[in-house]
Structures are given as structure tokens and as C-alpha cells.
Amino acid sequence: MKHTPRKRFGQHFLTDTAVLDAIVRAIDPQPGQALVEIGPGLGALTDPLLARCERLTVIELDRDLAARLRRRTQLQVIEADVLTVDFHELSRQQGQRLRVVGNLPYNISSPIAFHLLAQVEAIVDQHFMLQKEVVERMAAAPGDKDYGRLSVMLQWRYEIENLFEVPPEAFEPPPRVDSAVVRMTPRPEPADVDVALLGELVAVAFSQRRKLLRHTLGRWLEARGFGGHFDVQRRAEEVPVAQYVALAQAVASPSTRPEKTAPEGAVRVR
Missing domain, CATH: 1.10.8.100 (rRNA adenine dimethylase, C-terminal domain)
Known part of the structure; x- marks a missing residue:
């Protein structure tokens, strides 16, 4: 089935196999781990993840794509806006903390990051494809031009690693911005703060x-x-x-x- 990318969902499907391989290597999924993919789309990242971890939970808002994904018996499909998903409850259902991955819609990447921040106790780590500018702000150090509110609010709770950049031509349709892959690992003993x-x-x-x-x-x-x-x-x-x-x-x-x-x-x- 052909799927036309929908602008309202910010859909840009990753198609470059070399980039996909690099992302999977960075995630290094293992059998038995509880992986959750946000915005699986056409399954470009889903398939290689499944080959490594055997089962996967996916969160997809697009009902047509969700219906297509339900045909795969190895997938637990949650058809919902990720900003409404309770990751604590999902972790309880899985019986372990979650590894969260995804090519996030760039128009709501910061709200998703803050939604997960509020539930970080349920998470082992996060690997996301984001707009390069956003990743640079997340990882920026004091004194950098990109250092700001996003840097502080995420770095107090996560170790942030800007892993590698991804050009627009790796997507279909190509976005108008460069992208990057980021790893976010919750700090084991974060400061106790309101x-x-x-x-x-x-x-x-x-x-x-x-x-x-x-x-x-x-x-x-x-x-x-x-x-x-x-x-x-x-x-x-x-x-x-x-x-x-x-x-x-x-x-x-x-x-x-x-x-x-x-x-x-x-x-x-x-």
C-alpha cells in the first residue's frame, strides 16, 4: 500500500539504509528488553529493531499506519498521540523500564521531550532523530550560543550525547532542515529538586x-x-x-x- 506523507503529522520517512543501520547499532537492542518506538511510520526502523529484539511496542497517531502495523504479530500497537501516553503504566505492563526510540515529528519534539522528562523514572534510555538545531540546544554547554532553557531542563536529569548528523536526502519527503540522532540517558542519582x-x-x-x-x-x-x-x-x-x-x-x-x-x-x- 502506498502512503502519502501527511503534513499535519510532520511525516518525513527515513529511507537511507546506512543511517538506519547506524541508528540500530547505537541503540543496540537486545532480546527481552522493553522497546517502545514513537512514530514508526512505514516501519523502516521497526523492522531492523524487531530483528534484534523480537517484540516491540509502537505508538502511532496516524490511523492508516496503525492499521497496517497491527498486521504484524510481534508488535503491540498503541494508536494515540504520544503526549497522552502514560509511560509509567506502560512500564508496569512490561514489567521493566523502557527503552524509547523514534524519528520524532519535529514540530512537537520539545513537548515530547518534556512529556518523557515527567516520566523519566520509567525509562532506561532514549534514542531520537530530531532536528539538528534542537539536538545542539539539548547538548549545548554553558557559554555556547545554543545553551538555553532546553539545555538546562534536560541536562539536570539526562546525560545528552549528540551521536551523528543526518542530511535531508535520507528522508522521503526530505525535510527543509538537517537532522541529528541523540542519546538521552537518565542520570542514576539526579539532584532532588522541585x-x-x-x-x-x-x-x-x-x-x-x-x-x-x-x-x-x-x-x-x-x-x-x-x-x-x-x-x-x-x-x-x-x-x-x-x-x-x-x-x-x-x-x-x-x-x-x-x-x-x-x-x-x-x-x-x-
């Missing part, structure tokens, strides 16, 4: 990238009566992930609340 608070803090910090943090994050901290120390004479892209996490922890700590007296020697926001 994720919502960290997200708010980082969003404020990067809201005006060209200004010193005293104009943005400094005012936000002062409004909260923060009594600790944080150097706001920097720009947002100069602050390492660990310092953002430590600041979020400090903001949440009773010792830095306005009704408490700052300990001797404490330095307030400057």
Missing part, C-alpha cells in the same frame, strides 16, 4: 538573554525574599546547570525564606 520551580527559574533567567541576570532572575529572587547568595552579574548562558539546580534547591529551602534570618556570613543576591 522541577516546576526549576522550570520557572530557568524560564525567567533566559527571558532576556542579552541582559545581565540582575535585570531578570535577580528581580525574581528579590521578589521571593531570597536570602542566599547567587551572582547575578552574569548572563543566563554563563551559568552551569548545576548552579541553576542548586539555586532552585536554595530558593525552596526554609533557610532562605524572608521570615528567616540569614546565617552569619551569608551573601545576598548581588
